[in-house]
Amino acid sequence: MRALRRLTVRASLPEALLPLSQLVTNLRWSWHPETRDLFEALDPQLWESCGGDPVRVLGEVSAERLAALADDPAFLAQLGSVTADLRTYLEAPHWYQSLGEEAPATVAYFSAEFGITEVLPQYSGGLGILAGDHLKAASDLGVPLIGVGLLYRAGYFTQGLSADGWQLEHYPALDPHGLPLKLLRDAEGAAVVVTVPLPEARTLAAHVWRAQVGRVQLLLLDSDIEENAPAERGVTDRLYGGGEDHRLRQEMLLGIGGVRALRAYCSLTGTPQPEVFHANEGHAGFQGLERIRELTESHGLTFAEALQAVRAGTVFTTHTPVPAGIDRFPRALIERYFAGFGVPVDQLLPLGAERDPGTFNMAHMGLRLGQRANGVSALHGHVSRDMFGDLWPGFDADDVPIGSITNGVHAPTWTARELVELGTQTDGRDDPGPGPAHFAGVDRIPAGELWGTRRLLRARLVEEVRRRVRASALSRGSTEAELGWTETVFDPDALTVGFARRVPSYKRLTLMLRDPARLRALLLDDERPLQLVIAGKSHPADDGGKQLIQQMVRFADDPEVRHRIVFLPDYDIGMARHLYWGCDVWLNNPLRPLEACGTSGMKSALNGGLNLSIRDGWWDEWFDGQNGWAIPTADGVADPDRRDDVEAQAVYELLERQVVPRFYEVGEDGVPSRWLEMVRATLRETGPKVLATRMVGDYVRTLYVPAAGAARAMAADGHAAARDLSVWRARLLESWSGVRVGHVEATGVGETPEIGGGIDLRAEVDLPGLTPADVLVEAVHGRVDDADRLHAVTTVPLRHDGSDGSRHWFTGTVPLTRTGPFGYTVRVLPHHERLAVPAELGVVVTA
Incomplete structure (x- = not known):
């Protein structure tokens, strides 16, 4: 029989071990090796069986083991050292604290998903991982950020494969009490409840869970509570699930409920209310509408006046390079849901207006509510100015007010510990700013030592590939007797190429299969073999993406090549780290310019991986001829099949004539010196550019600080500037036709x-x-x-x-x-x- 409810029961901690509770609930452990070492020391075998999840380990470790550790001087010394280090990290001033009073006291960061760690599966792909890295880097820099999102009770989905290679989805039930979360409670200890009005006098209520991400708080709203009717309880069931009505309620809870959760959290904790609100994509657009409602009801501003005040403190980031990637809702649905919300619907609707008069466009609302907006790479900024140019008629694309801040990745999360300890990310500066010009320390590492570390990481990836291939084969119906071949999958000394990402059609998962015979020749070369590790999830509703996965799996199932090419199901943060650490080359072949940024190649670069990529997203900006290879594009070719053929041939040519020969060109010392020159150049020059601390520093200087100044000016003297600007704007627009x-x-x-x-x-x-x-x-x-x-x-x-x-x-x-x-x-x-x-x-x- 099925359990009515799932929960996690933990052993009571001895007093000497109480600091473990603070350590496990602060997600800094996900990027801090010494804290992970401490939790592994609790029970090494349990640590391995729990997949390196400190929350599970602390939940399952025996009371006897805890009692023994409470009397172990060595463990207590280790615990004291890690606890003191966390205290210093949380309390000492960082870079942001040197900026002075112009910097905002608090910044709110809204996102539909956050990828912090696989232990908290609230992400589907790049947008969520980027949001997670944004929070981590903000913590490292001391930025007073508060993240706001939703707690999905089934997360995204875990991916399996059928016997014939079709993607299978499974949604595991998550118990918040078994996750590194705390419920937000009021002064009397009762759970805080925020509400959002719905049509027909219904109400959507939510609890607020808190995740501590280093110095940063992440608030996650959960609708699966007793106060809600069954339909409302299911609002936060799955990430990106359900139809239009369901998605609209999710986004109302994120934006409107998120602002209300922020107000409650700041009031209860004495945290300054946010001066800057950063909407990470259009999903979070309703946060601006809630703030307009607040100002009209509590300060007596008109809608137009409140709009000016809200815009001043709002930053909007767009991540999509195609109109199809934007959330849109029927105008009639917006009218029904917001009829009694508290702002005039006839003034709300123009915020999301687009060419189709029956459609409400969330990205358009985000741009109209944000005085400052950006894309996520230089090329994506250009694409965005073209795509949204209709909102600024009469202007050339270069004048459209959408800038760009190129994404970055959180180095402590994604860089192999061995490479960090070698000194690949040192530069000798005293300045704690967001990023140096280059990592000079890499040039001091002996060639043999650097190459030896790369070989070690590749060998570790091979072990992980074999383990996962075996588990996948068993889940697809193979028997133990049929799995002997999995013990020799991959060669720890062979050139290893990685390709892992979501599987929409524009990312072209199967481009490498355009000429199967040519690919086979590369894989099966006796002297210079190439091996391919592939992973990625398709959206559950995207049968086209699932067909691409099935095509790839069927090719990889062929006994002739299955030791050289694998598809690993259930791509997540845990798998990704092994791929970034161990792959020699990171392959990316999207249709240019449809990759907004593409941060997976950045993570590979931080580990000395060389990129082999179409010049799209960040690679268009930072390819320098020494950090990898640029795949020529066939931009002028109208026939998509011919374009795929042309660009696939370019990939084969680069692999055959440049990539493979350089990797296997080894000197007497066993080191491929020309290859290693490119590895050093990547670590030294590209590494600092792709850091999330550089990215967050850019947001602070170019967007957050100016937005805070504008918001303060608008709020001064009873919002006098907002009132004045509203009057001036109306007068100017009325007269402009003349x-x-x-x-x-x-x-x-x-x-x-x-x-x-x-x-x-x-x-x-x-x-x-x-x-x-x-x-x-x-x-x-x-x-x-x-x-x-x-x-x-x-x-x-x-x-x-x-x-x-x-x-x-x-x-x-x-x-x-x-x-x-x-x-x-x-x-x-x-x-x-x-x-x-x-x-x-x-x-x-x-x-």
Whole structure:
């Protein structure tokens, strides 16, 4: 019979071992080797059987063993050292504390998923892992961040394979009491309950669980509580599960309930209320709507005034490079759910407006609610400016106010301990800032020692591959008698290539199978073999992705090649670490430019892995010819099958002619010196760039600090600035249709313009209902093409030089700084001291 409820019973800790409770509930153990050593010492055999999960170990270790350890001087000394180290980590000032009062006192970070550790399975892929690394790096830098998400009672899913290679999903039930979480309780000890209004006078209630991620708090909302009706209890059942109605309720709980959970947490703990709210993708967009409601109800602001105040302190990050990746809801569904929410629905709906009038677009709402927005690599920033350009009509893509901060990865989580101890991430600086220019320490490591460590990590990966291949074969129906071949899967000295990620079609899991005979030749070469380890999950509703997995599994099942190519099911953080540590090459072949960033290759690089990748995402930015190989793309080929063939051939060519020969080119000392040069260059030059501390430092300096300043200015004097900006904005937009550039005079050009000269401009601008202080008039100049389009433009502000009623004159000089075809124009933009950029309002007039 099935148990009614699952829970974890722990032995009572002796007084001498009480610090273990603090250590196990602070997820710093997931990236702190010494803390993991301590928990392994509790019971080494139990540690291994529990998969290195300190929570399970502490839950299952016997009372007798604990009593013995309480009298063990060596263990108590180890416990005291680790506990003192954690105390110092939590209390000592870090980099952020040197920034002064301009830095926000608290930052709220909303995300639909967080990948901290496999022990807390609240993630599906790159977005969640990125969010987890963001929290960890913020903790290391001392950033006062509070994460906000949902606690999914079944997480994402564990992946199995059927006998014929079809993906099977299983959703394990999670007991929050058996996870490294604490329930948020009020002063009387009762569980805090936050509520979100639903249609038909229903209410969605949730408890708030707290995870401690180093110095950072993560709040996770859980709807599976007695206060809810059955339908509402299931809102946080699965990550990315259910239909539109279910997803909308999840996102309302994340955004609206998340703000309410934050208010409760900060009030109970004395933590300053957040000044900056960072929405990690559109799922969290409703947090801005809840803050607007707060301001209208508690401070008497109008919706328009509250919108200005909320925008000032909001940062929005988009991760998708394709419109299909954006959450959209039917307009009618939004109207039904928000009819009684507390803000005018007719003013709410335009926030999510798009070309389809019947659709509410969550990314559009995120951009309209956030005064500052960014993509997650330089190329993705460019793609985002093109994709969302309709929100700023009349502007060239380069002027669309979406910047970019390239993602990073948390080095202590993803770097093999042996490499860290060798000194691959040292640079000798005293400055504790987000990142150095290079890791010089790697050049001091003897070649034999560095190569020996790489071989050790590859051998460890081979052991893990054999274990997982055997377990997968048993789960798919093989018998013990049929599994002798698994003992010789992979060669610890063979070139090992990894490919592991989610399996949407654009990532092209099966590109390597375009020419099976050529791949077989690479795998089965007697002298220079290549071996491939592959992993990844398809969304449960994506049969196309499942077919790709099945195609790959069937190829890998072939007895001729199964010792050289494997598909490992149930890709998670635990498996990923082994792959990043042990693979020599990380393969990535998405359709360019559909990979927003692609952080898996960053993690491989931190371990000395060389990337073999299409120039997409971060690799387009930081490929330097020494850290791997760039796969040529066939961007101009319209036929997708032909494009796949062309790019697959490029992969084979690189492997056959460059990658494989260099790996096996070994000197008398047994070291492939040319290969090792690339490994050193990757560790030294690429390593610092891909750090999550660099990424979070960029967010702090370029987004959080300016957003905090803007939010404070808006809130001062009873939100006087928000009220003023709202009035000014309404007046400007009402008058804008009458703004025009009437005439532009140019003098000083001469018959033969020469570099070093200048063009004197005088522009007549009509500003009915506006003043010269309301606008910025610019000359825009640059290279011009055959269609008279300007490129590589530079702007020169023009000075106000007289008025006649609503007519105004502006003058200035355009310098001639380049030879060749040259052009210029004049444009008029809104101007206000509270605007982050002139393009913010999405209006412009050009001559």
